[in-house]
Amino acid sequence: MALTWQPTSGAQFSGGYAREKQEGPPPVIDYRVEGQPRLTFHVKMPDREPIAAPVESVVGGRRHGLSFLFRLQELEGTPLARPALIEARYLHHSTSGDLALSPGFPTEKPASYETAMGIVLSPGFEKKCLGCHGSPLHDRTGQAGVRCEECHGAGQPHLQALAKGRPSAGILDPRKLSNEKKIELCAQCHAGFSELVDPLPQDVLISNQATALRLSECYIQSGQGFSCLNCHDPHRNSRRDDPVHVKTCLGCHSTGLERAACPVNSKDGCIDCHMPTVTQGSFPLADHWIRVHPEKASSSSPRRNIARSRVVPRRLFLKILVVRDRAEAESLREQLLKGASFFALAREHSLDPSAPEGGFLGEMWVDKMDRALAAAASRLAHGETSEVIPSRGQFVILQRLPRDFRWQAIALEEEASALKAKGLLEEAIEKYQQALQLSPHFLRALVFLGVSYGEKGEKERAIAALEQAAYLFPNDPSAHYNLGIAYGAAGRAAEEIRSYRRAIELEPDLAPAYINLGAALLSSGQAGAAVEVFERALQVNPLSATLYYNLGLARQEQGKMEEADRAFLLAGKIDTKYR
Structure with missing residues (x-):
């Protein structure tokens, strides 16, 4: 069972637990969480009476922090439109033992109780939240956190199979699933609370690791070649220095597989470069969007021809320029090789519908492209420009976008x-x-x-x-x-x-x-x-x-x-x- 929930009467809150926090600049907002006689969250705005509410649930694990959920029925004697379940603005930081701003919360000093309290969970959000982090009060089984059934299916068929001497029957074994299906299991809790459109890395940093992994170029170009389970054992916390992480990377990126050797370090150190820790507030978070980080550029090893990828790409990001005359196409290509702007030349000369956007085709799946264009595009390294390609009575120039565009x-x-x-x-x-x-x-x-x-x-x-x-x-x-x-x-x-x-x-x-x-x-x-x-x-x-x-x-x-x-x-x- 994943430790995604903690009892409000647990050992960490016993013995007169009391923590305070002030948020400025003056006049300050006072926060207090105390555990006697019952765990209670207090907020006091300047020149206002303090608001206190009993903590209904404590969610999270002991490794990073514990968030407080409390339900507010009324405010200064006036009932709200509905009782609000609120994730408190401040949580218990496991390392320091103090109150700390919860990751993802706005850092500006709150101007009203709406933000000073924390974040109100909508009914849909509340259901999703408590599905993974709920206490026994919120579940008819009387069990808390993520249970065996979430990943292995209903338990009754397995118990019946055990009684018949068939210990491997009647249970779902995630190891036998495809990588995409394995990630779907993890995504029940680790894919955020709503579908994101065109997300940025910071959008998928908190509680959205499954989405980040699916967006990774490694995952896409390998044909879904790995899953969360390559690095994580769901039954225990993962160590950042676990050798299994590097082993997963070297399955594709080692000198033994020259087609995709890392030009910087083909033996170890993969995680620090390609999945760096990002600190939000006082919390270290692992970035699961695996990629080359330009800000971590290294000169420790020169790039070698051996490092040029020989993997046939499944997806490319491309620009295109189309003209009717070969001589014009050759002239335009020469200009591009001398540093001319593809954007400007495509807008001025290209016959392709993408011309107004500077020839930008964007994401292209190789198996859905014209065969001749796909073959030419697949040979391009990042940032390279193709030869002139004859195509259906016209002449085409392709450019593969830089890796970090x-x-x-x-x-x-x-x-x-x-x-x-x-x-x-x-x-x-x-x-x-x-x-x-x-x-x-x-x-x-x-x-x-x-x-x-x-x-x-x-x-x-x-x-x-x-x-x-x-x-x-x-x-x-x-x-x-x-x-x-x-x-x-x-x-x-x-x-x-x-x-x-x-x-x-x-x-x-x-x-x-x-x-x-x-x-x-x-x-x-x-x-x-x-x-x-x-x-x-x-x-x-x-x-x-x-x-x-x-x-x-x-x-x-x-x-x-x-x-x-x-x-x-x-x-x-x-x-x-x-x-």
């Missing part, structure tokens, strides 16, 4: 976002555009480019960028949510409302989309529909001051003053700016 784009996007945070919108927009030249199908850069145009007052450009994001990534709620904002700024109310509804359809827990949808409905004279939206949203997050305040406005519009006053009262208790 996406990471270069991410670095530019991060620079852009830093500029945007300083209010330097012109400079930010230029950086976002540079990121999109490297990776035109980069969701976050597209969305933030559109948002930046909107903040700059360029409404049509904002809409164009966000429509492109929603077109390329139709299942991403953030693209539709921000597109709704852009439509609203342009006075296109019907499209605004439709975009928010689509965002909520994709992510039913997206509280900001409910807030904006309700406000748009209220502005268009649909107070009843707005009330329905706000009340539905409060079932997602019953600790949102903005939702209560907007519900009060909608009830006021309906002439239902008693209900409006009750909503306004709760809004003010959660966040004093609404008083």
Whole structure:
């Protein structure tokens, strides 16, 4: 059984357990967790009465930290829209024994009880969370944590087989599954709480290791050649220095297999370079998105021809340039070899539909490509440009993108976002555009480019960028949510409302989309529909001051003053700016 749950009366909380934390700058917020007579979480905002709630569950393992879950029924005597199960902002750090900010929580000092308490678990989130971390109170079996049945199937058939002297029957043995099926088992707990669209490495760092592994080039190019079980024994904690980790890597990347030898170190040290530890707050987290890290460039060993991969790729990232005349194609190739921009030449000369995006084809699966183009592309190393390829009466040049093209784009996007945070919108927009030249199908850069145009007052450009994001990534709620904002700024109310509804359809827990949808409905004279939206949203997050305040406005519009006053009262208790 995985130790994903701890009793609130366990040894680590006995003997008068009491921990305190202050969060500044002044005036500070006071936090306290104490274990007598019952484990209780306390929060005190400046100039407010302290809030205390009994801890319902303690989740996590003893290796890193233990998170506190408490349920809040009311606030200063006023019942919430529903009892809220909250993951406390501060947890018990196993190494120091003190309270520490929980990984993934915002680092800014909270301005209201909504964020000072922690994170409210929506009903769906709560079910998923307690499915892996639940205490016996939440499970009819009376067992806590991840049980044998989660990976091995129902136990009764196995017991019956044992009684008949067949100890290997009636039980699922994960070792006999395909690698993809093995990862699916692990993904029950280690694939986050919702499907991510075009994720970045930091998006899959916490509780999303299965997703990160599936995104790794090693996993893809090896044809799903390994799984979590190559490195992890599910019945015990893994050691970072376990030799089995390197053994897994050397199954493909050793001098004995010259087609894919590592040019830096073909014997050991794989994990520190390709799965480095990332520290969030005071917690070390293993990055399971296996890749070459440009920031860890090494000059310890020169690259050798032996290190050039001889693996026939399954997937490539490509650019294409197509013209009708061979002489023109040869001339363009010469320019490319001399350092000319593929992006610029493709936009000016290429006949391919990808020309507006600088010839960017993006992800291409070799077995689905034209045979001649696939053969030429498969011979390319990262960053190389092909010979001119005759194809159906035209002439084609392919370029395989550099290994780190996406990471270069991410670095530019991060620079852009830093500029945007300083209010330097012109400079930010230029950086976002540079990121999109490297990776035109980069969701976050597209969305933030559109948002930046909107903040700059360029409404049509904002809409164009966000429509492109929603077109390329139709299942991403953030693209539709921000597109709704852009439509609203342009006075296109019907499209605004439709975009928010689509965002909520994709992510039913997206509280900001409910807030904006309700406000748009209220502005268009649909107070009843707005009330329905706000009340539905409060079932997602019953600790949102903005939702209560907007519900009060909608009830006021309906002439239902008693209900409006009750909503306004709760809004003010959660966040004093609404008083």
